[in-house]
Amino acid sequence: MLDPFQKHPRRLAVLGVGLIGGSFAMALRAAARDVHIVGYDRDEVNLLAARHMGVIDSAVHDAASAVREADMVMIAVPVGQFETVLASIVPALSPSAIITDVGSTKGSVVKCAKALLGSAFERFVPAHPIAGAEHNGVRAARVDLFKGCSVVITPTDVGHELPRDIIRKCWEACGAKVEEMSVARHDAIFGVVSHLPHLLSFALVYDIATRTDAETYFHFAASGFRDFTRIAASNPDMWRDISLANRDVLLQELARYREHLDRLSQLISQQDGPQLEDFFRVAREARRDWTDNNTLD
Amino acid sequence: MLDPFQKHPRRLAVLGVGLIGGSFAMALRAAARDVHIVGYDRDEVNLLAARHMGVIDSAVHDAASAVREADMVMIAVPVGQFETVLASIVPALSPSAIITDVGSTKGSVVKCAKALLGSAFERFVPAHPIAGAEHNGVRAARVDLFKGCSVVITPTDVGHELPRDIIRKCWEACGAKVEEMSVARHDAIFGVVSHLPHLLSFALVYDIATRTDAETYFHFAASGFRDFTRIAASNPDMWRDISLANRDVLLQELARYREHLDRLSQLISQQDGPQLEDFFRVAREARRDWTDNNTLD
Numbered sequence: 001m002l003d004p005f006q007k008h009p010r011r012l013a014v015l016g017v018g019l020i021g022g023s024f025a026m027a028l029r030a031a032a033r034d035v036h037i038v039g040y041d042r043d044e045v046n047l048l049a050a051r052h053m054g055v056i057d058s059a060v061h062d063a064a065s066a067v068r069e070a071d072m073v074m075i076a077v078p079v080g081q082f083e084t085v086l087a088s089i090v091p092a093l094s095p096s097a098i099i100t101d102v103g104s105t106k107g108s109v110v111k112c113a114k115a116l117l118g119s120a121f122e123r124f125v126p127a128h129p130i131a132g133a134e135h136n137g138v139r140a141a142r143v144d145l146f147k148g149c150s151v152v153i154t155p156t157d158v159g160h161e162l163p164r165d166i167i168r169k170c171w172e173a174c175g176a177k178v179e180e181m182s183v184a185r186h187d188a189i190f191g192v193v194s195h196l197p198h199l200l201s202f203a204l205v206y207d208i209a210t211r212t213d214a215e216t217y218f219h220f221a222a223s224g225f226r227d228f229t230r231i232a233a234s235n236p237d238m239w240r241d242i243s244l245a246n247r248d249v250l251l252q253e254l255a256r257y258r259e260h261l262d263r264l265s266q267l268i269s270q271q272d273g274p275q276l277e278d279f280f281r282v283a284r285e286a287r288r289d290w291t292d293n294n295t296l297d
Numbered sequence: 298m299l300d301p302f303q304k305h306p307r308r309l310a311v312l313g314v315g316l317i318g319g320s321f322a323m324a325l326r327a328a329a330r331d332v333h334i335v336g337y338d339r340d341e342v343n344l345l346a347a348r349h350m351g352v353i354d355s356a357v358h359d360a361a362s363a364v365r366e367a368d369m370v371m372i373a374v375p376v377g378q379f380e381t382v383l384a385s386i387v388p389a390l391s392p393s394a395i396i397t398d399v400g401s402t403k404g405s406v407v408k409c410a411k412a413l414l415g416s417a418f419e420r421f422v423p424a425h426p427i428a429g430a431e432h433n434g435v436r437a438a439r440v441d442l443f444k445g446c447s448v449v450i451t452p453t454d455v456g457h458e459l460p461r462d463i464i465r466k467c468w469e470a471c472g473a474k475v476e477e478m479s480v481a482r483h484d485a486i487f488g489v490v491s492h493l494p495h496l497l498s499f500a501l502v503y504d505i506a507t508r509t510d511a512e513t514y515f516h517f518a519a520s521g522f523r524d525f526t527r528i529a530a531s532n533p534d535m536w537r538d539i540s541l542a543n544r545d546v547l548l549q550e551l552a553r554y555r556e557h558l559d560r561l562s563q564l565i566s567q568q569d570g571p572q573l574e575d576f577f578r579v580a581r582e583a584r585r586d587w588t589d590n591n592t593l594d
Contacts, residue, residue, distance in 0.1 A: 080570075130519045150517065192505060193518040197525040200497055202580040203557040208489060209583035218587050220447065221490040222427045226591075227527045228494040232584045236577035240570050247565050254562045258555055260500040265551045268540050273377075276540055280533035283499040286506035287529045290515050294523075 008032035008170060009072035009098075015063050015085055017041045017050040020102045020129060021076030022141030024174065025055050030143050031173035040066040042081075043137075050138040064092035072170075075101040080241030083112045090116055098163040100125040104190065104238075106154045106183045108245035114156070122160050125167040128152045128186065129176060136235055147175035154183045191249035196257060198239055199250070201232040305329035305467060306369035306395075312360050312382055314338045314347040317399045317426060318373030319438030321471065322352050327440050328470035337363040339378075340434075347435040361389035369463075372398040377538030380409045387413055395460040397422040401487065401535075403451045403480045405542035411453070419457050422464040425449045425483065426473060433532055444472035451480040488546035493554060495536055496547070498529040 012028065014021045017039040025037050039056030040063045041047040051059040060066045067073050067089045077085050082103060093099070099120060103109040106126050113124045129151045151171040155164055168178045181189075208217045243250060267276045305328065311318045314336040322334050336353030337360045338344040348356040357363045364370050364386045374382050379400060390396070396417060400406040403423050410421045427447045448468040452461055465475045478486075505514045540547060564573045 130517060149519075152517070189514055189517050193514050193522050197501055197522055199558075199561055200501065201525060202577050203554065203561060204494055204497065205580035205584050206576055207554055207557055209579050214583070217486055217490050218583070218590075220427065220449070220486050221587065221591075222429075222446075224429075224528045225490050225494055227524045228498055229584055229587075230524045231521045232580045233588070234577075234581065236574045236581055239577050240574040243561075243565050243573055244568055244570060247568070250565055251562055254558055254565075257500065257504055258558055260504055261496075261551055261555055261558075264496055264500060264540075265548055268544055268547055268551075271541055271544070273537050273541060277533045277537040279503055280499050280531075280536050282506055283502035283529045284531065284533055286511070286515070287502050287526050290518065290526075291530070293515075294518075 008035055008173065009070070009166075010034065011036045011038065011070045011072075013038045013040070013066040013070035013073045014056060015040050015066060015073065015075045015089070016077035016081075017047060017056060017138050017141075018076060019136045019138070019140045019145070020131070021074060022050055022055045022138040023131075023143070023145035024074055024076065024102070024129075025050075026141055026143040027146055027174035028170060031170075038066045038070060041138075042077075046137050053138065053141075055138055055141060063088045067094070067097065068092050069094055070097055072166075073097050073099045075099065075103075078235075078238045078241050079103045079105055079108065079245050080237065082109055083116070086112060086116050090118070090120070093120055095120075096123075098123050098125065098166060100127050100163075100167050102127060102129055103245075104128060104194070104242050105245040106186045110154070110156055110183050121156065122158050123163045124156065125159060125163050126154045126156065126183065127167060127171070128154070128190070129171070136238075144175065146171065149176050151176040151178045152186055153178060153180050154186045155180060156183070187246050187249050191246050191253050195242055195246055195250055196253050198231050198234060199243065199254070200257070201229050202234075202239070205229050205232040305332055305470065306367070306463075307332060308367045308369075309334045310363040310367035310370045311336050311353060312338075312363060312370065312372045312386070313374035313378075314344060314353060314435050314438075315373060316429065316433045316435070316437045316442070318371060319347055319352045319435040320428075320440070320442035321371060321373065321399070321426075322347075323438055323440040324443055324471035325467060328467075335363045335367060338435075339374075343434050350435065350438075352435055352438060360385045364391070364394065365389050366391055367394055369467075370394050370396045372396065372400075375532075375535050375538050376400045376402055376405065376542050377534065379406055380413070383409060383413050387415070387417070390417055392417075393420075395420050395422065395463055397424055397460075397464050399424060399426055400542075401425060401491070401539050402542035403483045407451070407453055407480050418453065419455050420460045421453065422456060422460050423451045423453065423480065424464060424468070425451070425487070426468070433535075441472065443468065446473050448473040448475045449483055450475060450477050451483045452477060453480070484543050484546050488543050488550050492539055492543055492547055493550050495528050495531060496540065496551070497554070498526050499531075499536070502526050502529040 014025050037056045038058050039050050047059045050056045131149045171178050311322050334353045335355050336347050344356045347353045360382050468475050
């Protein structure tokens with residue numbers, strides 16, 4: 001395992017050199033110039049681009065080769081590919097390597113890591129950087145993507161403290177603020193503040209796109225629509241995987257959200273102006289407070 | 298009535314000198330320097346600010362005084378105040394004045410105008426500029442707010458052509474593109490591309506704000522949440538009025554939208570990856586096409 005006094009890995013394997021994996025490699029290299037970064041990506045064009053851009057030092061064509069001799073393994077593939085990639089690297093892992101990931105859902109990832117990693121599970125540090133964009137691939141990667149953003153680490157029951165500290169320091173070296181919470185808490189929170197709005201945004205655009213006169217509707221869509229539906233341009237594979245991985249939370253939250261819509265329908269149907277206004281005011285005030293406390297807006 | 302060869306009013310009354318009314322006054326003055334603009338607003342501070350900023354030439358404290366001798370009357374109050382304001386000006390209207398409005402819903406406005414205006418209803422031109430912002434009041438007004446934006450005119454059955462042409466020319470002088478459609482079509486389209494997403498965005502923020510641990514949820518909300526909920530910072534009074542004014546369309550569209558959510562719940566529950574991906578892909582492609590055809594994004 002990494003020397004506790006050594007803050008950064010000497011040999012880092014990045015599996016999935018996309019927006020997140022690529023940005024992590026760039027930021028870590030900026031912080032630790034002597035790191036050697038081996039990259040693997042199932043998309044050969046993307047992998048070559050990563051090598052060409054200098055995001056990685058060497059490119060390999062299978063995940064197992066990438067992790068051999070690596071003291072840190074960053075799994076940055078979509079949640080739905082996590083199991084396949086992890087299974088393929090287990091036999092090649094160095095006995096002291098620290099393994100970490102960046103998945104947007106943690107329950108499914110931890111369950112899978114526990115099943116596949118054996119004793120290396122003690123050196124697995126589940127993490128989730130709260131960053132992203134509609135664009136993906138290494139060409140969208142940026143050295144400062146994580147600057148000022150939050151990274152949530154969700155320690156496992158058996159996870160050792162040292163790997164966790166090292167992963168924390170790596171993210172801090174990338175400019176991120178690291179916070180810890182349980183796996184279940186993570187999935188509950190992100191199910192509501194991230195996964196649910198993605199489903200709702202996809203559903204609105206789907207609703208319009210499947211009308212016979214969709215073109216006219218889209219023609220009159222303005223800035224409110226633009227903002228509301230920006231996340232509906234997100235990657236369908238990735239959101240399929242997230243929806244399935246955080247299934248229980250999403251089913252519960254969709255049901256809860258539908259109750260709010262039922263309430264709105266009822267208030268509109270009964271022409272209850274004061275209650276409608278109250279509903280909107282609670283939301284408006286919370287949204288304004290959020291803006292005031294947040295540098296994102 | 299205005300001379301057909303005269304493109305702009307000589308004396309314009311603006312009732313409600315907020316973001317929209319104020320910007321219209323500014324843009325029209327830029328196009329026609331000799332226009333005299335009389336402003337009325339029930340918010341005295343806002344009215345004084347409009348006078349102080351030079352958005353209006355004179356400020357009056359009741360709507361009836363504003364419209365006396367005006368050859369054009371622009372009603373730019375929230376949809377919910379339209380009836381009260383219209384009722385108060387009817388006795389004072391010049392027998393040739395053109396009356397127009399900017400309401401986001403047209404069915405309720407036209408119904409009310411028909412009931413109150415008598416023969417002047419022939420000179421009423423319902424219009425809806427597709428512009429706005431979370432901010433309101435004259436301080437948010439801008440001379441170029443309507444530049445390149447769409448204005449929808451929804452002619453009534455009995456509306457004369459001349460007033461419609463003049464209103465069209467005024468909006469074109471403000472830099473807007475004018476399109477025409479029926480009242481019902483207007484309300485159906487904007488119910489979906491504007492009103493529904495506002496309700497959905499309010500509902501998500503309400504959902505989080507009413508949790509006991511709302512603070513933690515908001516703490517982890519990121520850029521996707523920010524964009525999705527930007528319209529939840531909109532004015533609660535205004536959205537109460539719009540929700541009630543476009544009641545039938547919204548009830549129907551909320552029901553339709555809930556069916557999409559039910560479908561998503563079903564697909565997640567059955568772990569139907571391919572269908573989920575298809576759903577998201579239809580939305581993503583439509584959203585990307587919209588971006589490609591639109592200068593807003």
